[in-house]
Amino acid sequence: MPQNNTNTCQLEIVVSIPSITIFYPDLTYSFSDCAREYDALIIAKIHNYPLILLGEEVSDFEESGKVIIDLSLWHPPVLYIFDKTTKGRYYEEFLVPLRLFTKNVSLTYTIQPDEMAYIWMNGYELFNLLFYSLLFTHYNTSRKILNDISSMRYPQQPSLNILSELSICLKSIIENNTVPTLDKINSPKYMNIDAPKTASEIIAELATKEIVIYFFPQLLKEYEKSEKRKYFPINLAVLILNVLSEKVNKLYFRVIGTGLGTQYSEYILKEIKNLLVDFEINCNIKGIISRNLDETKSLLVEDAHKIASETNTPSILIIVAGDYGKRPFAKLVANIASAFRKSELTILVFPEVIYRISKKKENRLASMSAPLNIILKRNEKKEGFSQFELFLEKDILLIKSKEASKLVDLLTQLIGERI
Amino acid sequence: MKFIPIFYVSANGDSSKDLISVLLELGSFYAVKPENPKINHIDILGGYIQDINIYKKALILNIEGSNSKRSHGWNRSRIIKTLKYLSEVSTLSPLSASIYLTVGKRIREAWRPQYIKLIHENLKKSIFTCNIDLFDHYVKKLEKIGLCVKNLDNRTSALSIVAWSTGAHRHGMALRQIAAQELAGKIFLQGENSSDALVFLTALIVDTYAWLPYIIKEREVVLTTELQYAVAATPLRELVDLMKCLNLPQVIQELRNKIYNSLKEKLKNIPPSRSIVNFSNYLNHLMQIILQDIREYYNKNIRTEALIGRLYILSKEIANKIKREKPKRILITLTEQTAPILIEIIHHEVKNIEKLTIIYTPQTLYNRLLFDEKLKNIINNIQYIPVPSTEPLLTKEILKENIKEQYDLAIVQGSLTVALSVLNSLYGCIDPSKVIFI
Numbered sequence: 001m002p003q004n005n006t007n008t009c010q011l012e013i014v015v016s017i018p019s020i021t022i023f024y025p026d027l028t029y030s031f032s033d034c035a036r037e038y039d040a041l042i043i044a045k046i047h048n049y050p051l052i053l054l055g056e057e058v059s060d061f062e063e064s065g066k067v068i069i070d071l072s073l074w075h076p077p078v079l080y081i082f083d084k085t086t087k088g089r090y091y092e093e094f095l096v097p098l099r100l101f102t103k104n105v106s107l108t109y110t111i112q113p114d115e116m117a118y119i120w121m122n123g124y125e126l127f128n129l130l131f132y133s134l135l136f137t138h139y140n141t142s143r144k145i146l147n148d149i150s151s152m153r154y155p156q157q158p159s160l161n162i163l164s165e166l167s168i169c170l171k172s173i174i175e176n177n178t179v180p181t182l183d184k185i186n187s188p189k190y191m192n193i194d195a196p197k198t199a200s201e202i203i204a205e206l207a208t209k210e211i212v213i214y215f216f217p218q219l220l221k222e223y224e225k226s227e228k229r230k231y232f233p234i235n236l237a238v239l240i241l242n243v244l245s246e247k248v249n250k251l252y253f254r255v256i257g258t259g260l261g262t263q264y265s266e267y268i269l270k271e272i273k274n275l276l277v278d279f280e281i282n283c284n285i286k287g288i289i290s291r292n293l294d295e296t297k298s299l300l301v302e303d304a305h306k307i308a309s310e311t312n313t314p315s316i317l318i319i320v321a322g323d324y325g326k327r328p329f330a331k332l333v334a335n336i337a338s339a340f341r342k343s344e345l346t347i348l349v350f351p352e353v354i355y356r357i358s359k360k361k362e363n364r365l366a367s368m369s370a371p372l373n374i375i376l377k378r379n380e381k382k383e384g385f386s387q388f389e390l391f392l393e394k395d396i397l398l399i400k401s402k403e404a405s406k407l408v409d410l411l412t413q414l415i416g417e418r419i
Numbered sequence: 420m421k422f423i424p425i426f427y428v429s430a431n432g433d434s435s436k437d438l439i440s441v442l443l444e445l446g447s448f449y450a451v452k453p454e455n456p457k458i459n460h461i462d463i464l465g466g467y468i469q470d471i472n473i474y475k476k477a478l479i480l481n482i483e484g485s486n487s488k489r490s491h492g493w494n495r496s497r498i499i500k501t502l503k504y505l506s507e508v509s510t511l512s513p514l515s516a517s518i519y520l521t522v523g524k525r526i527r528e529a530w531r532p533q534y535i536k537l538i539h540e541n542l543k544k545s546i547f548t549c550n551i552d553l554f555d556h557y558v559k560k561l562e563k564i565g566l567c568v569k570n571l572d573n574r575t576s577a578l579s580i581v582a583w584s585t586g587a588h589r590h591g592m593a594l595r596q597i598a599a600q601e602l603a604g605k606i607f608l609q610g611e612n613s614s615d616a617l618v619f620l621t622a623l624i625v626d627t628y629a630w631l632p633y634i635i636k637e638r639e640v641v642l643t644t645e646l647q648y649a650v651a652a653t654p655l656r657e658l659v660d661l662m663k664c665l666n667l668p669q670v671i672q673e674l675r676n677k678i679y680n681s682l683k684e685k686l687k688n689i690p691p692s693r694s695i696v697n698f699s700n701y702l703n704h705l706m707q708i709i710l711q712d713i714r715e716y717y718n719k720n721i722r723t724e725a726l727i728g729r730l731y732i733l734s735k736e737i738a739n740k741i742k743r744e745k746p747k748r749i750l751i752t753l754t755e756q757t758a759p760i761l762i763e764i765i766h767h768e769v770k771n772i773e774k775l776t777i778i779y780t781p782q783t784l785y786n787r788l789l790f791d792e793k794l795k796n797i798i799n800n801i802q803y804i805p806v807p808s809t810e811p812l813l814t815k816e817i818l819k820e821n822i823k824e825q826y827d828l829a830i831v832q833g834s835l836t837v838a839l840s841v842l843n844s845l846y847g848c849i850d851p852s853k854v855i856f857i
Contacts, residue, residue, distance in 0.1 A: 024511070025781040026590035026755070028808050030644070035510065072510050074450055125807035129781040136511055141449040141788060148787075148803040155816040218648075221656070225643060323648075323834045326856050349836050351809045397811030397836050399843055406846045407839065413851035 011051070014179050015043040015169070018113040019365035020054065022135065023128050031353045031370040036069055038078065040107055041131065043169065043179065050173040052134070053100075054078045057107045076135045081107050111185065117359045121196050122159040123394050124355040124366050130167055139174065146171040159394075199350075199391035200243050202398060206346055207247035210314035212307055213240070214254050214288075214300075214336055216329060217268050218322030218352070219261040228373040230264075232352045233321035234271045235372040238279065239388040240319065241272075245281045250314065252307055257289035258296040258328050265289045278378040293328050297335050304339035313342045320349040327415070334412040337405075345404045349397035356390060422477065423671050424466040424557040426583075426622045428568040428576055435461040439482075439498055441577040446505050446514035446584075449788050453501075456493040458484030464557055465583060465622065467630065467671055468517060473637060474630065474667050476516035476584050478506075479549045479557075481523075496537065506584070513594060513785075516584040522548045564676060565683065566622075571615035574792065575601055579619035583626055587634040588645040590785070592725075593755035596651060597789065599623050599726035604760035607692045607701040608767060614683065621679040627725055628713050629670045632658040651729070651756065654721040661717055674716055681712050695741065698764050699734040706731055729756050733830065734764060736855045745769045746828035746853070750776040752841055753783040754833045759793035761830075766797055774800045776822070778841060780808035780833075811836040818844040829854045 021037045040055035056066065056078050070078060080101040120127065126149065133145035149167040154160045165184050172180050217233035220226060237253070245251055255272065257265020269287040276285065288303060290296040307314070318333055337345060356369035371390040399407055430438045436456045444452040462481035467474045480502070484495045499520060505512040529538045540546070561567055568576060575598075582598035585591030598619070605616040635641045636659050646652035662670075685708050692698040706724045714720055724731075740746075749765065749772060751757070766772055775798050779787040787803060794801060804821050806814040814837055822844040829849055831841050838856065845854065 025784045028780065028782040030589075072508050074509065074511065123807065123810050123813045125781060125810050126805060126813070129784065129805055132781070133784075137449045138444070138447075138452050140452065144788070144791060144803075145784070145805070148805050152804060152817065153820045155820045157813070157816060160813065160817070221647070221653075222642065229647070320835055323836075326832075326835070326838060329835065330856060347839065349811055349839065351811070351834075351836055354809055394810045394812045397815060397839060399815070399839065403843060407843050410842055410846055410851055410854075411856075414854055414856050 010046065012045045013042060013108065013110065014045055014050075015041075015111070015166075015182050015185055016055070016107070016109045017041045017111055017166075018109045018116050020131050021128070021364055021366040022131055023368065025129065025132055028125065028353075031368055031373070033368070034364075034366075036066070036073055037364045039081075040109065042079070043173070043182075045179055048178075050177060050179045052077075052170075052173065054135070055081055055107050057081045057083065074136055081105060083107070113365060114359055117357050117365055118195065119159045119162055120355070120357045120366055121392055121394070122157065123163075124159075124357065126160075126163055127166075128355075128366075130163065130170070134170055143171070143174055146174065196393040198389045198393075199239075199396060200388055202393065202396060203240055203243040204247065206315065206317060206400075207244055208315040208344075209248065210250040210311045211244060211248050211317060212252040212254070212304075212311075212314050212340070212343075213244075213317045213319055214256055214332075216256050216318070216320045216324040216332075217261070217265060218320075218324060219259075220264055221260075223264045223267060228375075229352070229370075230267075231271075231375060232370070232372045233268050234275065235374065235376055235384070235387070236319075236321045236350055237268070237272050238275045238281070238376065239372070239385060241276065241281050241283055242279065242385060243388075245283055250311055251283040252311075252314070253283050253285045254300075254303065255285075255287045255289065256296070256300070256332060257287060258293050258332075259291065259325065261325075262289055262291045275376060279381055293331065296328070297332060300332060301335055301339055304336065308339060314340070316340050316343045316345045318345065318347045320347075322350070322352045330411040330415045333408060334415055337408040337412065344401065345408060346398070346400040347404050347407065348399075350391065351395060354391065354395045421469040421668065422466050422557065423468075423474075423668050424464055424561050424566075425625060425671070425675055426465045426566055426568065426618050427462065427558050427561045428465075428571075428580070428618075429460075429462045430573070430576075431460050434573060435459060438573040438576060439493075441573050442580060443498070443501060443505070445577050445581045446502070447509070447512050448785065450509075450511065451501065453493040453498070456484070456498060458482050458495060458498065460484070462521075462554075462558070463580065464554060464561075465516070465580065466557070467668070470517070474633065476630075477519060478502075478516045478580070478584065479519040479521060479554060481521040481551070481554060483523075496533075513585050513590060514581055515586045515591075520546070520548045521551045521554045523551050564679060565614070566618045566675070566679060568615045568618050571605070571619070575605055575616070576619070578789075579623065583619070583622050587631055587638065587641045589649055590755065592631075592646065592649055592651050594785075595623050595627055596726050596729065596756040597758040597786070600730045600756075600758040600760050603702060603705060603727050603730065604758075604763060606686065606705075607689070607698055608760075608764065609691060613686070613689075617679060617682050617686070621675060621682065623726060624678050624709055625671055625675050627655070628658065629662075629667065629674050631655050632662045633667050633670075635659050636662045651725045654723055654725050657719065657721050658717065661719060674712075677716060678709070678712050681708055692764075692767075695734055695738040695764055695768050698767075699731060699738050702727055702731040702734060730758070730761065733761060733832075733855070733857065736857060737761075737765060737828070737830070740828060740853055740855060741765070741768070744827065746826075747771065747773040748824065748826045749774070749828045749830075750778070750822070750826045750841075750845070750849075751830040752778040752833050752837055753780075753786045753790070755783055755786065757783070757786050757832070759790045762790070762794055763797070765828075766794075772798050774802070774824070776802045776804065776826070778804045778806055778818070778837070780806055780837060782808050783833075806837060806840070808834060808837055811840060815840040815843060822848060824848065827853050831856045 020041045038054040039057045042053040082103040083106040223230040255269040371387040376384040460483040464479040468477040582594040602616045606613040
């Protein structure tokens with residue numbers, strides 16, 4: 001425990017990162033709460049020797065329960081901090097004996113929570129990998145993962161640059177027992193980044209006079225039993241159409257369904273149609289659905305030619321809700337591209353579950369969210385549509401223009417079909 | 420205690436130290452790796468045990484080694500406590516079985532400090548032990564059938580034990596698949612000790628086609644949460660209703676004997692595989708044996724095989740792609756089910772792979788670590804690229820920055836957010852006819 005005594009060690013805080021939230025790596029796709037959130041990851045020095053600590057600011061006696069949670073997670077060293085404002089005598093009544101604590105001090109951050117929130121709004125998942133490996137794996141394993149992260153080439157992207165700096169620093173601590181300078185991580189200039197675009201903004205930018213959307217919903221087995229998850233593709237479709245319908249003259253929407261997903265696609269189509277009426281959204285909607293892939297392809301091609309005759313080189317949006325079978329996806333996309341050779345093609349994939357970053361001080365910064373697993377109600381249009389804003393740029397795979405043409409070209413060659 | 424044994428493994432000397440070390444490493448999700456455990460013999464008996472009204476997994480351990488005060492580090496007591504912690508407390512660990520110990524001799528009076536401490540702890544926590552005679556009785560039962568492992572490499576044994584012990588969750592399902600694939604590799608690539616590998620393969624098949632449907636029947640939420648999107652769970656869904664009218668202990672014993680005898684009989688005298696085509700055909704043969712046995716036992720057809728079906732499809736695709744030209748530079752994206760054997764079978768035929776690029780997500784961290792352990796000694800140049808699975812913009816940008824070289828085989832699998840980003844970066848770096856997109 002650090003004390004102001006010349007005979008004892010001086011603790012020098014190098015970096016203090018707020019709100020470290022650790023999610024189970026094997027639950028990334030699931031809408032799961034975190035394994036544990038710590039108030040800070042502290043990289044410090046004592047006589048120039050590095051020290052990695054987790055900080056837990058105690059504001060409530062209830063927090064003593066976290067000590068037990070930590071026991072189920074190998075218990076990495078946690079410094080419990082009781083500041084002057086902590087009511088009562090928690091540090092005495094807290095679960096004793098505490099391993100590591102200090103009182104009458106406040107947790108200080110070298111990176112402020114709101115700055116960190118902006119960084120993580122551009123990507124948190126790899127930070128989770130880094131934190132998990134650092135805190136819960138063996139030295140050799142941790143070193144391997146830090147090495148993977150630090151040896152990558154990075155694009156100019158703020159969250160990835162911080163990730164790279166942090167991994168280099170932690171690697172140096174683990175391997176050489178030294179802390180390199182971390183000017184970049186602590187520099188306010190480095191933190192000065194723009195807020196990421198939202199899904200609505202991204203979709204709105206894709207608006208042209210005429211648009212055809214091909215919608216690929218992920219397969220959900222036993223969707224009848226599902227109470228919330230089954231609504232993800234439905235809501236996604238309606239929210240996208242809501243953004244585009246006001247900006248587009250001719251809007252075509254096609255729900256694709258083939259193989260095992262046929263029945264669920266029929267259900268999705270029906271529900272979308274109902275919601276479009278409720279929300280007064282106009283578009284030409286239809287299902288391209290058949291259990292047999294070749295038949296689905298034929299339906300698609302026939303319909304595409306009809307649309308082509310009614311339009312003048314419309315933009316094509318291929319939207320995947322969650323995931324889709326690769327072979328049917330490649331085959332159908334290749335046929336869409338072939339039917340609209342002169343059109344501009346854009347591919348978008350929306351995951352069902354995303355990392356949500358909060359800017360509110362009282363909340364943990366990172367949590368998992370499945371924003372569209374809700375029931376959209378007619379009288380709650382505004383609230384429902386605001387869920388769409390939770391999807392940020394980082395959450396959407398967007399491949400457009402030349403990149404999209406090249407990708408479709410590759411998909412066409414992969415399925416080995418002459419179209 | 421109602422106990423249905425399913426496998427027995429035994430190791431001596433350095434091999435026992437290695438086995439326990441790897442078991443703790445894999446069982447702890449790479450959180451711990453004991454150096455030089457102070458034991459000189461270990462027996463592990465795995466089976467199912469009734470706990471109130473549900474059948475769970477149990478591992479009974481007979482460990483011989485130092486427990487003296489002077490033996491610091493990983494002595495018997497510490498090993499057992501760690502296993503119990505991992506199995507019964509740690510939520511990060513995939514290991515999930517009740518841990519029991521054997522008692523070799525009756526202690527009438529505890530007078531040595533370490534015995535007094537041991538007895539005190541056991542009484543305080545009501546830790547029940549398995550009498551060594553009873554343990555021997557179960558071992559003999561298994562020996563009679565042949566379900567004893569004597570000479571399998573320790574990594575495969577440890578992986579199989581961890582995979583078998585896992586609960587009914589997504590990662591557990593993936594671990595069963597990985598272990599089964601690795602065992603198939605042992606049987607068909609190396610041939611030697613294949614009867615040992617068959618013991619664990621039997622345990623995994625029984626667990627997948629009997630215990631898992633039984634648990635799903637008992638806990639319906641398994642299907643709507645953990646296994647909701649798991650393709651491998653499809654055959655299990657087909658068996659759930661059947662379990663309602665069957666008696667699990669009876670199913671386990673009968674299926675265990677049927678599967679093991681059938682595998683032993685139908686896979687005997689198979690020479691080690693010489694090529695990927697050969698390997699792929701063997702996998703198909705194995706798959707048909709499993710499907711037929713399950714069909715005969717339950718009198719019900721299941722459409723797909725959960726454990727090695729994916730490896731069979733991939734090996735067939737790879738065999739087609741490398742018929743004319745042997746790939747030297749390979750790229751692969753990992754899924755939770757991908758086992759290192761997939762690359763080993765290519766290496767078996769190609770011999771000198773110049774570069775291997777492995778793309779993984781946090782979801783496939785465990786696989787990445789398994790790959791490293793197995794491939795580091797056979798391929799010199801391995802590049803690991805971690806990417807997010809739910810933040811596709813970053814995935815796309817990272818891959819664009821890091822995939823710039825030419826490849827002559829790419830195995831692109833997993834979710835579309837990752838797979839499409841990989842394809843996007845591969846454009847111009849590979850002949851499309853060398854891409855497996857599956």
